[in-house]
Amino acid sequence: xxxxxxxxxxxxxxxxxxxxxxxxxxxxxxxxxxxxxxxxxxxxxxxxxxxxxxxxxxxxxxxxxxxxxxxxxxxxxxxxxxxxxxxxxxxxxxxxxxxxxxxxxxxxxxxxxxxxxxxxxxxxxxxxxxxxxxxxxxxxxxxxxxxxxxxxxxxxxxxxxxxxxxxxxxxxxxxxxxxxxxxxxxxxxxxxxxxxxxxxxxxxxxxxxxxxxxxxxxxxxxxxxxxxxxxxxxxx
Numbered sequence: 001x002x003x004x005x006x007x008x009x010x011x012x013x014x015x016x017x018x019x020x021x022x023x024x025x026x027x028x029x030x031x032x033x034x035x036x037x038x039x040x041x042x043x044x045x046x047x048x049x050x051x052x053x054x055x056x057x058x059x060x061x062x063x064x065x066x067x068x069x070x071x072x073x074x075x076x077x078x079x080x081x082x083x084x085x086x087x088x089x090x091x092x093x094x095x096x097x098x099x100x101x102x103x104x105x106x107x108x109x110x111x112x113x114x115x116x117x118x119x120x121x122x123x124x125x126x127x128x129x130x131x132x133x134x135x136x137x138x139x140x141x142x143x144x145x146x147x148x149x150x151x152x153x154x155x156x157x158x159x160x161x162x163x164x165x166x167x168x169x170x171x172x173x174x175x176x177x178x179x180x181x182x183x184x185x186x187x188x189x190x191x192x193x194x195x196x197x198x199x200x201x202x203x204x205x206x207x208x209x210x211x212x213x214x215x216x217x218x219x220x221x222x223x224x225x226x227x228x229x230x231x232x233x234x235x236x
Contacts, residue, residue, distance in 0.1 A: 013160030
């Protein structure tokens with residue numbers, strides 16, 4: 001039997017979970033399908049823990065507050081941003097106080113953000129351990145732990161990297177920018193004091209984001225250079 005719904009969201013990460021909350025009270029029937037399983041409390045299990053960091057703008061904070069997903073979320077505020085360009089003269093220093101904001105942005109754990117969004121009250125039908133297996137533009141098949149379900153959504157949203165099949169070739173409209181992002185945790189002798197660093201280079205930007213007691217590093221490089229960076233030992 002096929003169930004008619006207004007919106008089917010494939011992917012229950014921060015984007016998909018936030019969309020489900022944003023549709024709350026709009027009168028739409030919403031189904032959220034998340035591949036990771038859930039504990040009895042309704043949150044994703046710790047086996048699916050994602051240790052990456054995610055940078056949130058101040059505007060994102062306002063959205064999360066409206067979605068009742070901000071309170072209690074552990075974050076590190078970004079109070080200043082130091083911006084420079086390799087080979088360029090000078091630098092730019094942006095301060096939250098100059099903008100009249102409590103912070104320019106925040107750094108949170110990806111998993112913490114997802115758990116906060118999924119813990120917020122939501123009337124959407126949440127299916128954990130569920131994966132979209134087929135979609136022909138009219139009917140979507142979702143494989144769940146209890147069996148296969150069929151939906152006829154008016155709108156289907158592919159969120160947070162959701163895809164129908166792992167072995168599908170890249171679509172013809174995709175573009176390879178020949179850039180790879182290397183992410184890592186960095187400890188420094190000096191405290192970060194809420195300062196983020198962004199350095200622009202010919203290969204792409206390098207960013208150090210204050211996160212907890214250290215930094216989250218995002219280093220954009222060519223694919224070959226990225227492989228070399230990942231092969232270095234910790235001192236190097």
